[in-house]
Amino acid sequence: MTVTPTSPADAGAGVVQPALGSRTRRLLYGSRTLAWLLLLPGLVMVVLFFLAPVVLTAAFSFTNMSTATGVSGGVYQVAPSSISRLKTALPDLADELSQPRYVIDQAGLDALGQTSVPKPLLDELAAKHMGEVFDNRRDAERMIKTLGGRPSTAVVKQISEAFNRSIVNARFSSKTALFEAIDGLGIKATPEQKETIADNTWTGWVWTTGNFERMFASKDALRTMLNTVFYVAMVLIIFNTAYAMFLAIATHYMPDRTSGFFRSLWLLPRITPPVIYVLMWKWVAWDNGFLSMLLAPFGVAPRNWLLDTGTNAWVFVILINGVVGASMGMLVFASALKAIPQSQFWASEVDGASRWQQIVHILLPQLRWPILFITCYQTLSLLASYDYILLATNGGPGGSTEVWSLAAYHTALFNYAGNLDYGYGAAMALVLVIIGITLALLYLRVFNYRALVSRPIIEH
Amino acid sequence: MRILLDHFSKSFGAVKVIEDMNLEIRDGEMLALLGPSGCGKSTTLFSICGIHRVSGGRILFGDNDVTNVPSQLRNVGVVFQSYALYPHMTVRQNIAFPLQVKGLAAADIKQQVSAIAALVHIEELLERRPAQLSGGQQQRVALARALIRKPDVLLLDEPLANLDAKLRLEMRSEIRRLQLETGITAILVTHDQVEAMSMCDRIAIMNAGEIIQIATPSEMYHDPRTEFVAGFLGNPPIAFLKGTAQDGAVLLDKSDIRIPLPGRGRPAGAGRVTLGIRPEDFGPQGDVQIPGTIVFVETQGRENLYDVRLADGGMLRSIQPVRGDLKVGDAVTWAAAGDKIMVFGEDGSRL
Numbered sequence: 001m002t003v004t005p006t007s008p009a010d011a012g013a014g015v016v017q018p019a020l021g022s023r024t025r026r027l028l029y030g031s032r033t034l035a036w037l038l039l040l041p042g043l044v045m046v047v048l049f050f051l052a053p054v055v056l057t058a059a060f061s062f063t064n065m066s067t068a069t070g071v072s073g074g075v076y077q078v079a080p081s082s083i084s085r086l087k088t089a090l091p092d093l094a095d096e097l098s099q100p101r102y103v104i105d106q107a108g109l110d111a112l113g114q115t116s117v118p119k120p121l122l123d124e125l126a127a128k129h130m131g132e133v134f135d136n137r138r139d140a141e142r143m144i145k146t147l148g149g150r151p152s153t154a155v156v157k158q159i160s161e162a163f164n165r166s167i168v169n170a171r172f173s174s175k176t177a178l179f180e181a182i183d184g185l186g187i188k189a190t191p192e193q194k195e196t197i198a199d200n201t202w203t204g205w206v207w208t209t210g211n212f213e214r215m216f217a218s219k220d221a222l223r224t225m226l227n228t229v230f231y232v233a234m235v236l237i238i239f240n241t242a243y244a245m246f247l248a249i250a251t252h253y254m255p256d257r258t259s260g261f262f263r264s265l266w267l268l269p270r271i272t273p274p275v276i277y278v279l280m281w282k283w284v285a286w287d288n289g290f291l292s293m294l295l296a297p298f299g300v301a302p303r304n305w306l307l308d309t310g311t312n313a314w315v316f317v318i319l320i321n322g323v324v325g326a327s328m329g330m331l332v333f334a335s336a337l338k339a340i341p342q343s344q345f346w347a348s349e350v351d352g353a354s355r356w357q358q359i360v361h362i363l364l365p366q367l368r369w370p371i372l373f374i375t376c377y378q379t380l381s382l383l384a385s386y387d388y389i390l391l392a393t394n395g396g397p398g399g400s401t402e403v404w405s406l407a408a409y410h411t412a413l414f415n416y417a418g419n420l421d422y423g424y425g426a427a428m429a430l431v432l433v434i435i436g437i438t439l440a441l442l443y444l445r446v447f448n449y450r451a452l453v454s455r456p457i458i459e460h
Numbered sequence: 461m462r463i464l465l466d467h468f469s470k471s472f473g474a475v476k477v478i479e480d481m482n483l484e485i486r487d488g489e490m491l492a493l494l495g496p497s498g499c500g501k502s503t504t505l506f507s508i509c510g511i512h513r514v515s516g517g518r519i520l521f522g523d524n525d526v527t528n529v530p531s532q533l534r535n536v537g538v539v540f541q542s543y544a545l546y547p548h549m550t551v552r553q554n555i556a557f558p559l560q561v562k563g564l565a566a567a568d569i570k571q572q573v574s575a576i577a578a579l580v581h582i583e584e585l586l587e588r589r590p591a592q593l594s595g596g597q598q599q600r601v602a603l604a605r606a607l608i609r610k611p612d613v614l615l616l617d618e619p620l621a622n623l624d625a626k627l628r629l630e631m632r633s634e635i636r637r638l639q640l641e642t643g644i645t646a647i648l649v650t651h652d653q654v655e656a657m658s659m660c661d662r663i664a665i666m667n668a669g670e671i672i673q674i675a676t677p678s679e680m681y682h683d684p685r686t687e688f689v690a691g692f693l694g695n696p697p698i699a700f701l702k703g704t705a706q707d708g709a710v711l712l713d714k715s716d717i718r719i720p721l722p723g724r725g726r727p728a729g730a731g732r733v734t735l736g737i738r739p740e741d742f743g744p745q746g747d748v749q750i751p752g753t754i755v756f757v758e759t760q761g762r763e764n765l766y767d768v769r770l771a772d773g774g775m776l777r778s779i780q781p782v783r784g785d786l787k788v789g790d791a792v793t794w795a796a797a798g799d800k801i802m803v804f805g806e807d808g809s810r811l
Contacts, residue, residue: 341542341544343540343541343542343544344544344546346506346511346531346538346540346544347538347540347544347546347605348546348557349510349511349530349531349532350509350510350511350531350532350534350536350537350538351557351558351561351605351609352532352533352558352561352562352609353532353557353561354532354561357561361546361557361560361561362546365548365549366546366547366548368548
């Protein structure tokens with residue numbers, strides 16, 4: 001039998017209608033509009049705190065922003081570093097740009113006008129040689145010596161110095177200014193060559209795909225990625241699902257009080273502040289810590305167990321994250337187990353199922369959704385969070401426990417050298433986002449999410 | 461298979477639910493454990509199938525003492541009130557589960573599932589999941605699952621409680637049919653006396669952890685051992701009148717109505733007694749005249765039920781073929797069949 005749902009409007013028929021305009025009524029009772037209204041705060045949150053950061057990260061990842069470029073604009077500066085870059089593309093021009101030139105211009109004449117250099121000399125210079133460019137000091141001084149009045153060597157040097165024009169380290173706020181300066185120095189360059197000069201002298205950030213090229217070519221990035229896969233897989237499989245499931249099932253078969261005690265015990269790491277929690281692990285691992293003390297009677301030399309080898313560091317990183325991570329799975333699985341009616345346990349018992357068969361055939365299949373949830377949630381959480389690793393090993397020793405998110409943090413926000421590579425860091429973060437979304441979709445596919453949420457076809 | 465509870469006791473912590481119960485269920489019979497909520501009938505059932513550990517006494521299946529045998533090895537079939545079907549399995553997988561955990565060959569399982577599905581008429585439902593079944597269909601699946609391993613005893617815990625009235629009627633006869641066809645020993649736990657009487661060979665009526673009486677439905681109805689049993693069985697229920705017995709008759713309280721006592725049930729001397737008169741034993745024909753006023757008429761279709769208030773304030777019920785000449789407020793003098801009147805002593809036991 002099918003039941004036709006009565007709409008609120010039907011229910012109100014015959015009753016005195018509230019004084020609402022038809023438009024208001026449609027807005028409130030039309031489930032479609034109301035649904036959107038109720039969704040709105042959530043949508044705003046998603047846009048503000050998820051979509052916007054992701055879009056910005058994606059944008060940043062296609063730039064070369066760093067401490068050097070800044071995040072706002074930049075200028076054109078023919079700095080020694082830009083000249084050395086330019087040498088590969090335009091060796092001759094780079095050489096020319098790096099050399100000083102002598103340009104007889106009004107600025108130089110004005111400057112000399114303030115000095116003791118005789119006025120007629122300057123007038124002659126202006127009249128005969130205004131606008132001339134000399135490639136080097138020798139040529140310029142030879143010209144000055146030809147002027148009337150035979151200036152002394154000291155005066156010649158004073159005059160030549162006033163017309164010494166170099167583009168090195170000069171800053172230009174626009175391309176046009178840079179090009180004018182180049183032209184003014186008499187350096188011959190084609191428009192293409194000028195563009196190359198502009199590209200190489202720009203101090204601000206530019207759009208580029210270089211971050212990704214760099215990443216895919218980088219051995220460090222590959223190692224970090226392998227570290228991440230290892231870390232996520234180990235913590236997820238050993239602790240967050242398998243061990244959590246073991247705890248949930250073990251406590252499920254215990255009396256209520258005992259199970260409550262054990263579950264609370266396993267929650268302690270989670271409610272302990274991470275800094276203190278990791279500090280306690282460090283106490284265990286330090287060279288004069290618990291572990292060294294315990295092993296001393298057996299002739300084991302004390303050492304820092306956390307950081308002495310990469311393998312040990314991994315053992316601790318996995319333990320530190322796993323002991324915290326197991327509690328969440330335990331809680332979710334335990335409550336899911338509680339939701340299975342007691343009669344199903346009884347029924348399977350009288351059906352002849354051993355405890356193991358009960359777990360395999362009755363419990364686990366019904367925990368598919370919680371297992372999916374924990375796997376999905378914890379994969380993403382492990383991929384994205386690096387707090388415990390940061391506090392425990394900071395990626396060490398020698399980068400052996402450096403995972404992707406920690407590497408992104410180190411690259412973009414905090415590293416020892418102090419040159420923060422925002423663009424490259426953002427590119428790393430973007431890769432993480434893409435991997436996360438791909439994995440989430442894959443999980444939903446594997447666990448057949450559609451079947452999990454489909455409506456039952458109930459007949460009466 | 462014969463089931464025997466021998467001085468069986470069960471307590472949960474300090475709470476003693478059943479103490480020293482003796483009960484025999486004969487081979488191939490269907491026995492009802494009937495009683496109000498909390499009387500210990502489900503506890504008894506769960507102890508028989510091994511879900512509850514026994515606190516004292518023995519449970520025997522045939523000649524085997526199964527007291528300490530885990531439920532997995534007892535070979536019992538149980539139908540739970542909620543059916544307890546496994547929601548993630550299809551009907552076929554549900555029914556096959558007891559055989560599957562035994563490790564039977566797939567072909568064997570398939571054949572047995574088909575046979576049992578035919579027996580309970582659910583052949584066309586085998587590939588569905590429990591959530592896609594109606595209550596009655598779920599009930600049939602639960603029955604099939606309970607029966608497939610050919611259990612020594614079939615235990616039914618309030619199997620009809622979750623069904624609507626029409627389905628209840630249908631499944632009542634259906635369960636009885638299956639029990640008779642398979643010849644299995646069965647125990648039905650119920651609080652519904654109609655179910656117990658209509659489905660079972662014998663009824664064990666329980667109250668507060670004790671079995672009050674074991675008898676066939678008809679014996680129990682006509683010859684209840686206590687006032688509790690008389691009151692529990694029968695619909696509409698029996699009516700009770702309080703009075704004092706003297707000289708082979710009972711003088712009802714606060715009135716001059718005297719009711720002569722039947723041959724059976726005369727108290728030895730004078731004393732307080734309770735009389736029980738069933739609605740069908742009180743009407744126009746009879747030998748013991750009792751006057752009263754009609755205070756309520758309940759139309760039941762084929763019959764009418766009249767509530768008659770006596771002068772002393774006591775109430776009698778009369779069920780009669782429909783007649784149109786009576787209405788609320790009419791004074792009537794009807795009569796009870798003297799030999800059908802039941803007499804109970806002060807402690808509730810039948811005299």
